[in-house]
Amino acid sequence: MKPLFLSLLLVLAGSYYSLAQQAPKPVPIIFDTDIGPDYDDVGAIALLHALADSGEARILATIASNKYARVGAVLSVFNTWFKRPGLPIGVPKRKALDLPSWQKWDSVVTANYPHVISSNTEVPDAVALYRKLLAAEPDNSVTIVTVGFFTNLANLLQSAPDKYSPLSGRELVKKKVKQLVSMAGHFPAGKEFNVDRDIPSSKTVVTQWPGTIIFSGFEIGVEVLTGLPLIGNEAIRNSPVKDVFALSIPMSKQDKNGRMSWDETAVLVAIRGWEPYYTLRSGRFVINNDGSNSWDDAGTGHFYLVKKMPVAEVTALINQLIMHQPVQGKSRAK
């Protein structure tokens, strides 16, 4: 019996070891969002928490690139609902856009759901938080996903050594950031909101970012219409994600088949990689003085997503992920 028991133990230990070997490490990620003017950011933060709950991501922070008065509280509503009330939040304290939701869903969710942050004064400046978090992470490890303006990343690149790190912002990014994924631009050429709203910051980032950038362009998310299964799902109750979509979809005729999923595609690719869903086109993002962009195929360091998986399949996947509900039990740190 003894040898048999021993071999069984060895087999079990072997399969545990191989499982442990195969399990991918969660992606450490910073989510940078303008959450307000559009509500695909709400789908994106739901998807972010869904992939953290599945062990695929480790959220380091949710940071706003927009400074309207409720933005810190709005981020806190979603982090609290997904049982991560202590997740760090940052807000730009210097010059930044101030764009609340035109559908007013920001005041609805902050009125109806618990949040541990009620004012932007309670959270640190976005750049200080970036520096603190990056300094504490291993080299070449952090993924940043931006689904709003480049305001914070431009300020980060231009930041000086501080109590968190003796490195300049650009040096710190070069050392710590593995990749930047951005919902930005329109390919091969066009004009897109996130780039156009803060042109100087967009220029700074696309010309000075020291590492790889993957862009999910306007043309990717515009075809992925999501949210109808969420708002029609009777089993989902008391959800700020559902409430935002249920309030906003009927307010615009163009959303009658669901909202365009620009920001969700960027978060999906930032965590799971592009390979199952898209191919990459290599080159260089070119930004023009009027905020429009084009693409230089001869350049290097930048990529944009090109459709591979049928739109219906990406749509079904995002629809499923944004219906994710909080995992019951105690609060999570990250």
Ligand SMILES: [Ca+2]
């Ligand atoms: Ca956005």
